[in-house]
Amino acid sequence: MAGIASGHRDPDLAPRGIEECAERRSRWTRRHFDLVVSSDLLRSRRTAEMAFEHRDIALRIDTRLRECDYGTLNGAPRGHVDAKRASCIRTPFPEGESYEDVATRTRALLQGLLREHPHGTVLLIGHHAQRVVLPHVVNRVPLALALARAATDKWQPEWEYTWP
Numbered sequence: 001m002a003g004i005a006s007g008h009r010d011p012d013l014a015p016r017g018i019e020e021c022a023e024r025r026s027r028w029t030r031r032h033f034d035l036v037v038s039s040d041l042l043r044s045r046r047t048a049e050m051a052f053e054h055r056d057i058a059l060r061i062d063t064r065l066r067e068c069d070y071g072t073l074n075g076a077p078r079g080h081v082d083a084k085r086a087s088c089i090r091t092p093f094p095e096g097e098s099y100e101d102v103a104t105r106t107r108a109l110l111q112g113l114l115r116e117h118p119h120g121t122v123l124l125i126g127h128h129a130q131r132v133v134l135p136h137v138v139n140r141v142p143l144a145l146a147l148a149r150a151a152t153d154k155w156q157p158e159w160e161y162t163w164p
Contacts, residue, residue: 005081007067007074007096010042017043018050024157025051033057034120037113039065044125064109067127071096082151089143099143103133110137110163131159138163 013021028051037060038048048059071093073081084093092098106129113122124130132150135141138161141149 003078005070005076005078007070009075013043013046021047021050033123034117036123037062038125041066048125062109064105065126068102068129069096085147099132102129103136106133107137134161
């Protein structure tokens, strides 16, 4: 939802998200993927299902791609969460998790995928948290810098990483 930091709340795709799925489906139709891995949260899961319903590609749902757990701020206005993010790199959000926690679970996912698909192309469908932690995990960008870049860089529908 616009202006809301859903976190671990599980809303469905908004109408804008459904429109973006159609655009991604068109873009991803031209790409080869050995595997698609999606967060278990409905908004990511539905993106994966809608984008790949017409293709014979394995789809895996994995909780390690969940958005950061903002704890008591799940579902709060995005501005409230944005104001707290920098202080939650190592210290968890109240009753939630830190970006280091997200990096740990994302790293574990990538290590497993590397063992399973050492030369494959895997599409991850996640959340803002992965936009923050993937540069850190893959390219060793300090988390504080990755978080600052995620807040200021222009949003794009996908990022590509080569790991390791």
